[in-house]
Amino acid sequence: MENRSNNFIAAAQIAIHDADLQTAVSFGTHSGFSKRQAAMFADGEEHGQAMRQQAAAIKRHGLNHLPDLLEQAEANMQANGIQVLWAVDSAEANQHVLEIAQRHNVQSVVKSKSMVTEETGLNHALEAASIEVLETDLGEYIVQLGEETPSHIVVPIVHKTKESIRDLLIEKANMPPTDDTEAMARFARETLRQRFLAADMGISGGNFILAETGSICLVSNEGNARLTTSLPRVHVALVGIEKVIATVADYATLTQVLPRSATGQTMTVYTHLINGPRQPDETDGPEHVYVIFVDNGRSDIYNTDYVEALACIRCGACLNGCPVYQATGGHAYGWVYPGPIGAVITPLLTGLENASPLPYASSLCGMCKAVCPVDIDIPRMLLDLRHDLVEMGKGGTVWNAGMKAWALGTKSPTIFNLGGHAAALARHIMPKSLPGPLKGWTDYRTSPKFAPKSFRQLWQERTGEADEQS
Amino acid sequence: MVERESPQGKRVSLFVTCMVDMLYPDTGMSVVDVLTHLGVEVDFPMGQTCCGQPAFNAGYRQEARQVAIQFLKAFKDAAVIVTPSGSCGAMVRHEYPRLFADDPLWGDEARRLANITWEFTEFIVDGLGITDLNGRLPTPQTIAFHDSCHGLRLLGLKQASRALVGNLENATIVEWDNSETCCGFGGLFSVKMADVSGAMLAKKIDHIEQSEADAIITGDVSCLTHMNNGLQKQGKRPRVKHIADLLAEGIRDGKSVE
Ligand code: SF4
Numbered sequence: 001m002e003n004r005s006n007n008f009i010a011a012a013q014i015a016i017h018d019a020d021l022q023t024a025v026s027f028g029t030h031s032g033f034s035k036r037q038a039a040m041f042a043d044g045e046e047h048g049q050a051m052r053q054q055a056a057a058i059k060r061h062g063l064n065h066l067p068d069l070l071e072q073a074e075a076n077m078q079a080n081g082i083q084v085l086w087a088v089d090s091a092e093a094n095q096h097v098l099e100i101a102q103r104h105n106v107q108s109v110v111k112s113k114s115m116v117t118e119e120t121g122l123n124h125a126l127e128a129a130s131i132e133v134l135e136t137d138l139g140e141y142i143v144q145l146g147e148e149t150p151s152h153i154v155v156p157i158v159h160k161t162k163e164s165i166r167d168l169l170i171e172k173a174n175m176p177p178t179d180d181t182e183a184m185a186r187f188a189r190e191t192l193r194q195r196f197l198a199a200d201m202g203i204s205g206g207n208f209i210l211a212e213t214g215s216i217c218l219v220s221n222e223g224n225a226r227l228t229t230s231l232p233r234v235h236v237a238l239v240g241i242e243k244v245i246a247t248v249a250d251y252a253t254l255t256q257v258l259p260r261s262a263t264g265q266t267m268t269v270y271t272h273l274i275n276g277p278r279q280p281d282e283t284d285g286p287e288h289v290y291v292i293f294v295d296n297g298r299s300d301i302y303n304t305d306y307v308e309a310l311a312c313i314r315c316g317a318c319l320n321g322c323p324v325y326q327a328t329g330g331h332a333y334g335w336v337y338p339g340p341i342g343a344v345i346t347p348l349l350t351g352l353e354n355a356s357p358l359p360y361a362s363s364l365c366g367m368c369k370a371v372c373p374v375d376i377d378i379p380r381m382l383l384d385l386r387h388d389l390v391e392m393g394k395g396g397t398v399w400n401a402g403m404k405a406w407a408l409g410t411k412s413p414t415i416f417n418l419g420g421h422a423a424a425l426a427r428h429i430m431p432k433s434l435p436g437p438l439k440g441w442t443d444y445r446t447s448p449k450f451a452p453k454s455f456r457q458l459w460q461e462r463t464g465e466a467d468e469q470s
Numbered sequence: 471m472v473e474r475e476s477p478q479g480k481r482v483s484l485f486v487t488c489m490v491d492m493l494y495p496d497t498g499m500s501v502v503d504v505l506t507h508l509g510v511e512v513d514f515p516m517g518q519t520c521c522g523q524p525a526f527n528a529g530y531r532q533e534a535r536q537v538a539i540q541f542l543k544a545f546k547d548a549a550v551i552v553t554p555s556g557s558c559g560a561m562v563r564h565e566y567p568r569l570f571a572d573d574p575l576w577g578d579e580a581r582r583l584a585n586i587t588w589e590f591t592e593f594i595v596d597g598l599g600i601t602d603l604n605g606r607l608p609t610p611q612t613i614a615f616h617d618s619c620h621g622l623r624l625l626g627l628k629q630a631s632r633a634l635v636g637n638l639e640n641a642t643i644v645e646w647d648n649s650e651t652c653c654g655f656g657g658l659f660s661v662k663m664a665d666v667s668g669a670m671l672a673k674k675i676d677h678i679e680q681s682e683a684d685a686i687i688t689g690d691v692s693c694l695t696h697m698n699n700g701l702q703k704q705g706k707r708p709r710v711k712h713i714a715d716l717l718a719e720g721i722r723d724g725k726s727v728e
Contacts, residue, residue, distance in 0.1 A: 009663065009665070012663070012665060012666050013665045016665055016666065016669045323651065323652045323654065323670050323673075324663075324666055324670070327666050327669040327670055327673075328666060328669075357663075359529075360658070360659065360662050360663060361663060361666070362656065362659065363619070363652050363654055363655060363656025363659045363660075363667065363670070364527060364619070364620075364656055364657075364659070365619035365623070365652035365656070366619055366620070366622075366623035366624060367619075367623070367652070369623070370623050383526070383527065383529070385529075386527070386528060386529030387529040387530075387531050388529075389529055390528075390529040390530055390531075395528070395529060395530065399528065399530075403525050403528060403530040403533045404533065406524065406525065406533065407525060407530070407532075407533035407534075407536045407537055410488070410519045410520050410522075410537045410540070411519070411536040411537050411539065411540045412519075412540070413516065413517045413518070413519055413540070413544070416488075416519040416520075420491065420492050423492060424492070437661055437662075438661055439661075439664075440660070440661040440662070440663075440664020440665070440667075440668075441660060441661050441664065442703075443664055443665075443668060444664065444667070444668035444671055444672075444700060444703060445660075445671070445695075445696060445699035445700045445702070445703050446699040446702045446703050447699070448493055448695050448699060449493065450492055450493060451492065451493060451494065451495045451496075453495060454491050454492050454495055455486050455490060455491040455492075455494075455495035455498035455499070455514075456486075456491060456514070456516065457495075458495050458498070458499060459498075459502075459514045462499075463514075
């Protein structure tokens with residue numbers, strides 16, 4: 001997918017003034033956040049925090065042993081009859097899928113939700129090869145109908161109001177007019193059902209890969225993932241290499257924190273553990289199962305201080321909790337992954353120079369880390385990325401000069417005090433609108449007012465202490 | 471959080487913060503008044519300027535280090551540092567050890583100062599073990615809290631301020647569902663991403679307007695400035711107050727004797 005992250009500031013401003021988007025995102029994120037809160041701490045704060053720490057340790061363990069676990073997963077999958085492929089980047093991942101499609105004479109594809117295929121732009125690649133592709137997750141289906149991209153990693157259409165979804169279904173899918181959300185869902189379900197039966201290939205992502213058993217784990221609520229992975233002749237799962245975990249016991253923990261954090265459920269409606277193609281004594285299931293492990297920039301992160309970004313289980317909790325995401329929605333971030341984790345992995349996966357505003361798209365309030373089920377220190381990484389930008393010379397000329405001057409004045413108490421005196425004297429002539437890069441402040445707030453006497457002056461007057469500076 | 475040495479009975483070096491120094495000197499005096507009221511001896515190292523956070527948060531580590539070194543020099547004789555800011559407190563406690571991690575010259579001192587730095591309410595409640603200042607507000611006030619993000623999520627501050635205010639006569643605490651929501655300040659964020667920050671501020675102001683509180687109490691003058699100057703810009707009553715000022719008001723005449 002094309003990256004428009006450098007346009008964040010302008011896109012955010014448009015989103016802030018989009019009333020429908022504001023209504024929809026505000027409702028969606030707040031409901032997601034409070035459901036998560038209730039589910040995560042249903043058995044008390046301590047229990048919820050313990051689950052988080054356990055999950056965090058499991059994913060860190062998985063990352064520490066990533067190369068070994070991937071090999072183990074591959075071997076176990078092959079033993080189960082799953083064919084394993086590796087893709088270094090988007091192009092190779094898509095190429096693998098196209099070759100598989102050709103090999104099995106595939107005309108039509110159904111897909112269940114997968115963010116990694118958004119990264120690779122798989123749908124376009126399939127369509128370019130004249131293969132029909134249909135998204136079967138309700139949200140993704142609507143995204144596809146509207147020719148949009150998902151704006152949230154769990155709730156792709158969180159930016160849309162019920163009314164705009166209705167209008168889209170009427171216009172693009174000939175839905176009989178209705179205002180009833182259940183009727184809309186039923187309509188979509190019936191439309192999708194027919195297409196499942198006709199599809200030659202099902203494409204899914206993978207929430208976890210269990211190295212111990214070689215299983216692909218998927219969680220879903222709509223049943224579409226089950227149909228996608230069992231009805232068509234061929235099933236292809238595309239998964240990021242960071243998805244592998246060691247054991248079934250690890251999975252037992254993660255499968256508790258993921259739905260709680262994502263949708264506030266104790267468990268999703270469906271949990272799938274896929275162990276391979278249809279066996280001779282079985283009556284259903286695909287004839288062929290492929291897993292494509294996608295790197296696409298991940299191994300470049302692996303040996304850096306940013307490795308913990310790979311622990312993400314894509315629950316979306318940090319998006320729902322983030323006041324910036326709540327204000328802008330997901331599209332402003334410009335690429336596949338929005339919100340706090342997107343602000344970290346977009347620069348890491350696509351190049352910092354291609355996403356330079358994102359590390360600054362945070363007030364550093366720390367909510368993302370606080371809600372993350374695997375305790376990823378997103379604020380720390382945002383700060384490190386800002387530092388990287390400055391080191392790259394991308395801090396901006398005005399800021400570079402400003403910071404240098406500020407440091408010069410502030411590292412010396414004498415100059416600092418002189419500055420304080422000057423500011424105090426100038427306090428009556430503070431303009432209503434501040435100049436240059438500070439103008440943004442006075443767009444929404446009045447100028448700060450300097451006090452006639454600084455604290456240090458008051459202190460000296462009170463204590464009679466002389467001005468001795470070290 | 472790591473167990474820290476008790477600050478009881480030790481002289482306190484006040485780190486007033488650059489913003490309080492220049493914009494809110496009276497708040498600094500409130501801190502001194504409250505600490506003195508509790509029998510704490512306070513000094514004010516004149517060499518102090520700023521903790522360096524503005525540069526650090528902007529990614530300018532070299533500049534942040536230069537300013538932080540001045541902090542380390544200014545507080546070289548400190549046994550306990552108290553600051554009326556969760557954010558600057560978190561900078562010293564969390565980021566200094568990282569900023570000077572591999573520094574043979576300043577590393578030890580950075581870690582020492584990180585360990586002896588306390589946020590104002592935390593110092594009183596957790597450090598001194600005091601929750602009742604024996605204070606009384608001159609007139610009845612309803613109080614809501616804005617738990618500033620860094621204090622809340624980096625230092626775990628929440629209960630200390632409530633305990634202290636809860637024990638003030640004439641203070642009624644009202645809880646609201648917005649106490650932990652960021653006001654949108656974020657330092658550099660408020661100018662670099664002014665529209666997003668402004669949108670966050672607008673939401674915060676809506677909640678303040680809807681709340682029944684006479685005053686919103688916070689532990690950071692940065693958030694306070696953001697909210698009050700935002701309210702002012704919209705022609706509304708600035709009513710965010712620093713916790714030190716409220717407590718100082720409370721100890722002025724003490725509890726009524728019945
Ligand atoms: S960073 Fe954490 S909270 Fe955000 S999506 Fe990933 S796992 Fe969820």
